[in-house]
Amino acid sequence: MPTIAHRRRPSWACALSCLCAAAATCGGCDRTLCPSTTFPAVIHVSLQPVPPSAGDLLVTISCPADSECGFLDGPATGSADSSVTITTVLRPPAVDIVVTERVGGAVALRHRTPVEYRPVGTRQTECGGDAEALVLVPAD
Numbered sequence: 855m856p857t858i859a860h861r862r863r864p865s866w867a868c869a870l871s872c873l874c875a876a877a878a879t880c881g882g883c884d885r886t887l888c889p890s891t892t893f894p895a896v897i898h899v900s901l902q903p904v905p906p907s908a909g910d911l912l913v914t915i916s917c918p919a920d921s922e923c924g925f926l927d928g929p930a931t932g933s934a935d936s937s938v939t940i941t942t943v944l945r946p947p948a949v950d951i952v953v954t955e956r957v958g959g960a961v962a963l964r965h966r967t968p969v970e971y972r973p974v975g976t977r978q979t980e981c982g983g984d985a986e987a988l989v990l991v992p993a994d
Contacts, residue, residue: 893983894942895987898938899951910955911956912955917929928942933956963991
């Protein structure tokens with residue numbers, strides 16, 4: 855009986871075969887593949903209506919303890935008489951807002967609020983883009 859010699863396939867051929875098989879069974883392969891690029895979003899927080907004592911209050915934007923926010927500069931604190939902003943790359947669905955008295959630090963308001971983002975600017979693609987959110991916190 856003759857001996858049959860088996861030739862080994864080059865490793866690239868094996869890898870190509872696996873890739874083709876995966877592509878053939880992939881249900882969503884016709885979608886755009888997005889690079890690992892992050893697009894920042896800015897969250898603006900304001901008290902509404904602005905109380906007469908807003909200059910004596912501080913607003914702090916922070917991440918809820920049970921989630922990750924991807925804040926680039928957070929938590930952020932600023933005067934309640936203007937909008938306080940924070941930048942994120944993970945776009946959390948909610949943020950914690952704490953309003954404190956500038957003198958003494960007593961907590962005047964603690965609020966977890968949902969965040970809704972809207973696209974801004976010209977850098978918009980199928981993979982995402984820059985965005986911002988305006989969060990109005992009831993001051994009453």
